[in-house]
Amino acid sequence: MKFCDVIFKSAILGSVLLSGICFSQIKNHQFEELENLQKSHNQNDIIFIKTDWCDYCKAMENTTFKNQKVIEAINQNFYFINFNAEEKRNINFAGKIFHYKPTGTNTGIHELAETLTQDKTTYPSLIILNPQNEIIFQYNGYLRSSELLDILNKIEK
Template identity: 45%
Template structure:
């Protein structure tokens, strides 16, 4: 019985060690459908992170730069952040338009809104950060993986 209690205590302690630290800031994510209402309350620039599930650079950015405490604080304080999977199949309503998924081949395709926001010089690359003003106009686009240092530099220049 004593071994059972020790094992239970060990499992309990291990579980608490593995739980996420609640003191870390969480990145606030919004949907396009919310932007008009949010802009009526407080005008802010919008940052759209356009990515795919298969893009290793997108995943790397999600696991590094987008988990950086300073970046999260800056995004939460001064921007509306939207996470957009370019291959999103649901219809996205934004600025009185409906953006839908368009197949580009067998089991592949792109949402029209992702295509609109991630096209730079006629090319789409992932990841893309698209900065919009409070009216929804593109003011800056940055393609490819960004380190936290580069991301912070861009946020300071765009803010």
């Protein structure tokens, strides 16, 4: 076997083996799915409220939510929603339809973001709801992966 063939086959095998480890990610759901998901398996919901322009939100997405232990904890024990607070589509959640509210020419906020943060919306915000859609935890600001894991472990106990 030629040296190039060995290198090529090793590279292919390595990438296949690592793809399952390195590229696992948090399973993201939509608000409209939660009712049916709760019927089959009651779990708490994590809602990560962010915007596209928020640097701290991007940092959390690129660090905290890329941590393998965080990914495993969320995927095993929670339903996760990555929610852009400037989402323009109507969202049907908990028996109510929530709308986007323009606040300027190219700015606005979604009613659901305001409702979940109890009109104290800052970015990022992390909201955890129980299966009855009651807020059991809320944090406004950046969370490191170790901090989020501590919170998730306490909620699961």
